[in-house]
Amino acid sequence: MKGDFTRQTFRADRYYSAVLLQQGRVQLDADANEQAAIQLALARRTAADLIGQHGGPGMGFEISYVPRTPRKSPASLNIRSGRYYVDGILIDSTRPAVGQSVGGPEPSPVSDSWTYWDQPSAYLDQEREADELPGEFPFLVYLVAWEDLVTTVEDPSIAEPALGALAPDTAARAKVIWQVLPLKIEGAESPQQAFDDWVAERTAVRSFLAARTEQPDKIEDDPCILSPDAAYRGPENQLYRVEIHEGGTAADSATFKWSRDNGSVTFPIVALDDTWVTLSSLGRDDKLALHAGDRVEVVDDAYIARGESAPLPRVEEIDIAGRRVRLSEEPQAGVGRRAAWHPLLRRWDQRESKAAGGTVKLAEGTWLDLEDGVQVWFKPGGTYRTGDYWLIPARTRTSDVDWPQDKDGKPLMAAPHGIQRHYAPLAWIRGANDIQSLRKTFQPLAKPVTG
Structure with a gap:
């Protein structure tokens, strides 16, 4: 789910029965969401045991x-x-x-x-x-x-x-x-x-991903803000989302897109006119705003429900006074034009993509750079489905991603975290x-x- 979450901590194989808050502690969205997930999993498991499949x-x-x-x-x-x-x-x-x-x-x-x-x-x-x-x-x-x-x-x-x-x-x-x-x-x-x-x-399940951080070859960060030894170079805690855009195999045309905010940065669409898109807002602040060069996806309820994957145009121009942006190409016909279907622009963060369609060509068996030292690796021989995704929390205090590892510190491969x-x-x-x-x-x- 593309919400503005810190991370998602529920794991069915840990068999937790409740989340217990302690006095004087920081309350996190992840804890509250895990409690809801525990109760939901328990109710559904009970129903399946009694009813059957x-x-x-x-x-x-x-x-x-x-x-x-x-x-x-x-x-x-x-x-x-x-x-x-x-x-x-x-x-x-x-x-x-x-x-x-x-x-x-x-x-x-x-x-x-x-x-x-x-x-x-x-x-x-x-x-x-x-x-x-x-x-x-x-x-x-x-x-x-x-x-x-x-x-x-x-x-x-x-x-x-x-x-x-x-x-x-x-x-x-x-x-x-x-x-x-x-x-x-x-x-x-x-x-x-x-x-x-x-x-x-x-x-x-025919696709697996692993994630890690690796210090970039070229470091330009301020050493007063980040340690020179830090692998994760981002200035903020993030929840990266890696999502399959075009399904298939790596040998064919499989592609992916990624977001440092779990795909949660969205802008409701008011009107579409050729390549110009009028939005209800251009974002609350600079971090959550649109900028020239951003890759965006025009979506609505029908597009999402059908599991479609259209090209991701680039933002070419921004009209701040009119709350409009000009895209590099006109959105897919029939998408984003009906208000009842809640059209919106969703920002993705592979700004430097030079691949056709604005996504990233999926390559297996090699570490692929996202940004700030975050890397992903796809297991060879995979078959990928549009919409499959993985979530990767990155933390400044540890200068690393929060990803499961074996006893030797090597990242483990994980099946897609959704959609189920x-x-x-x-x-x-x-x-x-x-x-x-x-x-x-x-x-x-x-x-x-x-x-």
């Missing part, structure tokens, strides 16, 4: 097929509202109630289902052929879910009005994102087994009226007392 009460996420209409509206699905658990994660698709204004008419009854096209987090487009359901039967329908960060950009109601518009936002929120999607499986005798094999292939996606099959559609449910259900334990 997936299941739900009632008719939540029941699937029915809606054929193409005579007016050539594309085929669709009805997705029954309700709750479902995948790997212990609660996924709630209940439609929110519509409020009634003072003196206004009675709101329409809330529907008990979504359609394939209007589900809230898939951002499907009936004009995009790739988004259409398969034109031939059979095919499988599945549920995928993951957790994402919500800030005041996506939900302004989080902000405390008393703090004023110029103050930084406060706490963010985590939200479970879900999508119902089709999967074409050829020649499968058992759709369940074929789906399990497909999920195993998609979730297999969770999958469950919902239905095997053999025909418009021939649907095999793959859901699992359970009933409440409590029953009326008899006798």
Whole structure:
């Protein structure tokens, strides 16, 4: 999650049961966030132990097929509202109630289902052929879910009005994102087994990274501020984020981008006009501002949910009075232009990138410099997915990164810290009226007392 965090300390393999505050100590965001993560992991582990890999009460996420209409509206699905658990994660698709204004008419009854096209987090487009359901039967329908960060950009109601518009936002929120999607499986005798094999292939860990600090060959820092022997040369504590931009293999076109602030430096977009972007703010201070030469990514809710990876343009010019920036190229068509999708510019820090697309070409088996002595190393033979990321805390007091090491002080390789996606099959559609449910259900334990 791209929040303004000091670091993320929760580790499932440490089996901690609680975070215990002590009197007179500094309170850290990492401690509070670890407590929330411990409780969430415990609740989800308990649910998974009791329910199994997936299941739900009632008719939540029941699937029915809606054929193409005579007016050539594309085929669709009805997705029954309700709750479902995948790997212990609660996924709630209940439609929110519509409020009634003072003196206004009675709101329409809330529907008990979504359609394939209007589900809230898939951002499907009936004009995009790739988004259409398969034109031939059979095919499988599945549920995928993951957790994402919500800030005041996506939900302004989080902000405390008393703090004023110029103050930084406060706490963010985590939200479970879900999508119902089709999967074409050829020649499968058992759709369940074929789906399990497909999920195993998609979730297999095939990329590893290690991080360290190494004193640069050329040192220009003030020795009164940094020790001449320091490996990490940064003037501030940072949480570096290394994120895969273009997936694939190193031999093909895999690239990555990085941020010294966990990708949390963002600027909400007000308007787009060719290469000019009008922003709600240019940043609170110089550290969190935009500068000519910065690499930025134009994103919105749909771009993020689809896992897209567009080129990262360079900031060429800044109009301070108009709160505008001119980019080196026009953003990808269809991205950043709908206010309802919360468009924003996200700053990345590989300013010196000369690669096409503004990212860094991924190279394996060699130490790659980020900045200020921070280096990363990718294990040879990896396969990379867009959005996979690693977090690397760097600290001035130790002049080093906070990264696990073996007994000899060598950095250990780590699998991506996210994004973790969770999958469950919902239905095997053999025909418009021939649907095999793959859901699992359970009933409440409590029953009326008899006798």
